Amino acid sequence: MEGKNCFRTRWSQSPLYSGGNVASLQLPAPRGVSSASLSSSASASAPGEEGLVMACGDTVNVLRASTGELLASYKLPLEDVILRVDAVSIMPRDESTPGTANCVAGNGKKRRLDKAKEETKAAEGNDSDLRNPSLDPSPTASAPSGSYIAVGTRTLQVYVLRLDRIHEEGEAKDTASPVTPSTSHSEDFSCALTPLRSWTAAQQAIAVVQFTFSGRYLVSGSTDGGVKVWDVFNHHLTHNLRIPSASLVHSVYVDPTEKLLCVASFEGHVAVFDFVGKTLITHGHPHVSAVEALCLTPNNEHLFSIGRDRKLVICAVDSPKLEEVRSFVVKEHVTSAVFESPFRLHVGAVDGTLATYRVGVTEPLRLARRMRGHSVGADGPADDEGAIRSLLVAQSPKGMQEAGPLYGLLDDGNSSSLYAADAAFNISLLRPDAAGSGYSAASTLVGFLDQVLDLKPFPPGFPFQRVVVTNSRDVRCYPTSGCFSSQTLRGHEDIVLTCAVSADAGVIATAGKDREIRFWSTATWETVAIGRGGHEADITAIAFNAKQSESFMALFSVGADENLRLWDAGVHVVPALPHAGTAAKPPTAATPVVFAHRSGINAAHEGSIHAVAVAPNDQYLATAGKDKNVHLWNFTGKKLFREASLKGHRRAVSSLSFSPSDRVLASASNDGSIRLWSLISLTCVKALQVDRSPVLQVAFFNGGTQLVTGNAEGVLRVWAIAESEVVWSGETHEGGVWALSVVEQVHESVLLLSGSADGVLVATEDYTSEEAERVRSERHDAILQEQELANALRKGQYTEAFMLALRLNHPRNLRQVIMRWSVKDPQECEASLCRSILPSLSEEQLLRLLQFTREWVTNARYCGVASLVMHSVLAAYHFTALAAMPAVRSILEALLAYMQRHSQRLHEVLRRTYYIDYVTRSLGPLTLTTEPPFLRAAANVDGVPQKRQRSAEAV
Template sequence: MAMSLKEIYEKTSEHEAFYTGGEIQWTKDGANFLCQCDDLIKVIDINTVRNTNTFGSSGDGDEETDPIYTFQLSHNNDTVVSAHKSGLIKLWDFATGLVQKTWRAGHKGSVAKLAYDVNDTNIASGSSDGNIRLWDLVHYTCTSSLKGSLGVFSVLKYHPDSLKNLIFGAADDTKIRSWDTKTGKEKMLYSGHFSKVTSIQFTSDGDYMVSSGRDRVLILWKLTESKSLRVIPVYECIETMFLLPLSFKVPNFNKKLDTEGIYVACAGEKGTVKVWNVAMSRLMFEQTNSLVSPTSEEGGLAITHLLFNEARNILSVVSVDHNIIIYDLETFNCMKQITGFSDEILDIVFIGNEEDHVVVATNSQDLKLYQLDNMNCKLIKGHTDIVLALAKFPTNKEMFVSSGKDNSVRIWKLNVCGDITCLGVGKRHTGSVGALSTSQTTCSYFASVSQDNCLKVWSVPKDFNDTESTLISSHTELAHNMDINCVAISPNDKIIGTGSQDKTAKLWTEDLTMLGILKGHRRGVWCVKFSPVDQVVLTSSADSSIKLWSIADLSCLKTFEGHESSVLKIEFISKGQQILSTGADGLLKLWNIKTSECKMSLDNHDGKVWSLAVNLNESIIITGGSDSKLVLLRDVSAEKRDKMIREREELILQEQELLNLLHDKKLVKALKLALRMERPFHVLKIVNEVLKFGTEKLSQTLKEINNTQKETLLRFAAEWNTNTKNCQAAQLVFNILAPEIISGNLQVPSLSRFIEGALPYTERHFERLTNLLQDLNFISYTVNCMQPHSIRN
């Protein structure tokens, strides 16, 4: 039995960026994150990782959005305030996402920080001009302008005790200042940091303050004194911190040993969370299970935010790679990982016996393991530079290989717990390893290609130790003179194909003896694939074409053209009868090989589509690209075919019923059915049949149909009106329905467009009838003039 071909894939879900850096905040109940995403603020449900609301679009139909520089959520979670590029400050209702108030900030520079007071009745805006403005939310007026700081504000915070009337700020001058919010005068200057101040926190009694900075210290201050009480060296740049509540637990820490203490959790360049007792200058806890890599740059950052939710006693770590990792504070076990922004998605593979997981390589050294049913994410660490390529073993769905810019290849395995472990590492390449392909019939070997222009074949050990094995390269060949973009192994494991920037594809034996060169592309070859059933190989190129080649004589059998730019990925499906292709034009195309016809073209991406993964039964496709989107598509060809069959059967029954009604002269029922079936010709036939009994009969008949059917009839009448032969029926329908339209009983959508379409033809018919009447009158006159003459003769 011939395999039915695919006809259409339908997008079922799309996972795009929701946090691209900047401000991020947690709602009081711990259910949502507010994340800065390009020009918008997105509200993300933690459980479903779905975008439930968006702030930032003007909502008045404007094309351009006003980019958001920073935002702040009120303490009671009722409102959100945002500062914009245009110099405006907007107050949003959190529940509805609508703007409550907009006003101009009045700063000379852009607003860098915003803060609510404890009662959420005042807002402070700190600018790059070194000034703070205080705003009364009841009257929306500026109550004070606080001066004294220099540069851009990095910290802005009201004191938690509203009776103290204090606000604190720190800018580029590294000094922390406090001002009286009533008088607007500077109260105290806290000078102790020698680099940017990144965070300040107040103790529960309101008497002390802890500050952190890029100068690798935490400082404890007494608010009434400008001199620091204690300076604690923490040996890393601290970007973020929070004060732990009076009662808390963390692993391996007995609080009873420290009866007095101010406990601070902080993080920065080393990528781990540490808890310090700042009153005792003692490190109490250091995280050992961090999923954030330490920064490799001097003065760089690994963690940008630490957020604590007291309601749930959970902590979230936000990494510089835009990953959000949620921990239970008491056990410090990782509860959830969320990816806010994947940058470019470079490759995707399905893994697991049920193919219910996908591994994604993004512009990062960490791989991302997604669970397909809920898109929960896990970070997989191992590579030391960006991962470029992935390939799975068809005979063992839990094993896959990866390669990257660290010049290495790695073998991984998914275990029963849903965790991934690295089984082996190979480091024989001298350049970035850009593509991989695995043995199709066994798990004994795989091939890799690199920027060093080498093609390598790697042996896979039969048994792996508990430690990472060192992989051995069995064969190496200098395969091309330019960068090699792709590699593929044939279904019988006998041939290896490579494609390069040198515009050629080459075929090799298992021991890397060259079999032949495929020449014909005008630009670099991006992808090579072997047919699962025929002795043919498929190549795609930067010349926007896909070519099908004979392996036997290396001739080009077919060329498929349709993409507007480079074709980056190709796959055979339907037992080699169809091709899927993705390109730099953002399109996914489905081709029939036999007819060379493009059956489907989907535009789901805003940039290059680098990655394409198809599951084993070809029911699901996942694409990923430079727009950071993961798009899941489902094969709906069978449903579409079934639907068409059902519709055809229903149509045959309706047509038979219509013929029966016409035969039995049940004209009203026939008219209703013909209108429902959208049959203008049958409706005209019925109207003409009714007209045999006179215009009054037509008028009575039209009273028995509803307004929707009258609208359809008017549309058909406008169609008949274009033909001289049918214009009488059309004009009579217009004449009968016109009083209903004028009285408003019949609402016609786009009435003006309908009149514009019908009027020219009506005028033409009127002119023709007028001319006909004139001609008839002239003939009558001529005949009358001729009659007396005949009598006289």
């Protein structure tokens, strides 16, 4: 590619969740799977694939729950903040099984009428149903099938979106073939969020939006105490209510039969309305804090409510003052709660604790399961990042479960899995453990990375892809691209700053502000050893030695205390690992080994040490820091000796990297330069610099022939070392690049993993070889087509030559084809253009032809060709068809201006030709004869004597 590299973004992990509640829905069915089959399977033991709906600022995101893949996003048209989301999945009604209360209460005649209406709707399609706002205003009308999302914003707006599946080429094209729905679909697909309607729903910010069980109505609550119910698909307001306390609406609940509407406020007030009569039944003040969840018993006689005051209150609905029947106090400091059924309650606490209770009107409150929060330490305070902000029952999208009069009466006793969203913007899937007493985290969807401080890739063939260190005490391991994390390393008491992975990926080392190094086994994902006592300040960087064995494995650490330490992991860590052929120790029985460093250097630098790197042959160890110097160390015999000090940078050195093939060390500095140091002469052999922006990261790749750097402005640059020039640069991030790693695999492209302070992790792919192959293939095809074009011109096949020249994007050859064709046979040329060639062109080809014509018409030499083309285009296409093409309109305006100029010029030439006729008539005789007048006069003079002589002779 002429000395330049080609890079593109393969995937990126960007912020997806910024707080608030999380909703779930049924993902649209793949092509070939009917909605009816999914509806029947959803009620069985094999539910369809689930999607999670969440908000990040002014953007709505839909993720595949099983993999964390981002399927669709929708950004609000105006700058706004989303306060609440809700989702519902509406399946087609099946008359063979009772669905909603309306379906149960209907008689046979109504069912027959509804069935006829549904058949008519199925013939017309769902899209036509949505476009027609007056579908069926009767009380028994159902909402059109599909998955819908409601959004409430700070600027008083409510948006309703529809989720549609974008079918890929790999999906089945034969929709008539029978397809069995499965719980998971391995094929890749994407979805699109289409806005259906948006309107101003209140005079204050929208705090709550919630669909009813049937999906037909949407309840919105505002911060001024107003509650409105909307018929979404017929687009009209059905209820306009207000709670007596006139305080912020915090939660709402509509019973499955749509008879009662319960509203709770942020100050603890609860009101119950008649949903049909639109009147207030009762209200009270059972709580002194925000009410997190509401639920009614199946007979609508008692109301359950739980608030942040830790009280679970049971009230009688028929009492005028909402009298309290019973109340309980839970142990947890409630931050969120959800009723899975009228008699099962899930509670999330501020310390990350999750508890499940069995609730009854006459029975005592019983604890079914309890999971102690990870943020609760035995010798430390609770971490605010572990607070559970939202709870959601997994595999239970609204609209998929049967919500009739018997809803909640039957309880099989089996606990469901839960999604818990915490204050750190992570969404964890919690499954009931085998012991039957708690929950365990199966996976985590990381909604926001915060600052990416470090990342390390795992070797090829390992089940996991990367380990990422963010501004948190937890370190997460990712098996795939995206936000899906299935392993979390917890144990540090403060923020982790750096990590390292051993050569065989058997050990992960992490260190940070708690001044200790933890060694994790990738077989059990537990801490097997702890290095303690080596540093008195933050540990800023760690690195394993390159050539590792069972007898020798060393870890080097540097910190803000100016110290360099060597930790003998081969002696203390390797024996604690579960080896192949031996039973792994249970996590509860394993006790981490605590050990001290083997050797070290105090005051290795005059200031904080920022970077450490080990040579591929374990000959040298390099450190650099705030004192602008790079020190080389020799660690022969597990002891450290200084070899040299490399000086040349004008500011602090932030990153180091050894070449994998040459004896060269690269150092990146805050002065904006990258220096290459020879390990033989111990001198700077090359300095690379573009600007003065601090360079934060540097790494070798491509056999040591190229460098990649990341600076404080978020720019990645790739350097060719031999030419000392930048071969590619890209503004990948909006903040400084704090983490950078290179993934090189055999027979695969190079992958650059970069993380920055903006909370975005980007994987940039090197596709130089692929692009070079594509260019070679295009050049080869172009040469063949150019030869075909020359052969067609030689044989007089002008139609084929015209299409080839247009396809090759060669305006000069196309002009020559038209000129030769018009000279040889102008009538055939014009007829072929008007009747066969131009009507067969696509819109893109026609646009390209008109662009060529615009270039020709600017030159007077080729205006004839341009006029012929324009005449043929206007003869082949109606002017309305040309005006309907937005791109063609601007070109026609330019062509019209130039054609008018050429027309005026031709008329002027024609007018001037009349002067030739005038001159020729003015200079010549009035009557043109075969002989000039003077010859005729001379003949008359000579003939007079002859006539006289002949007359005399006759006399």
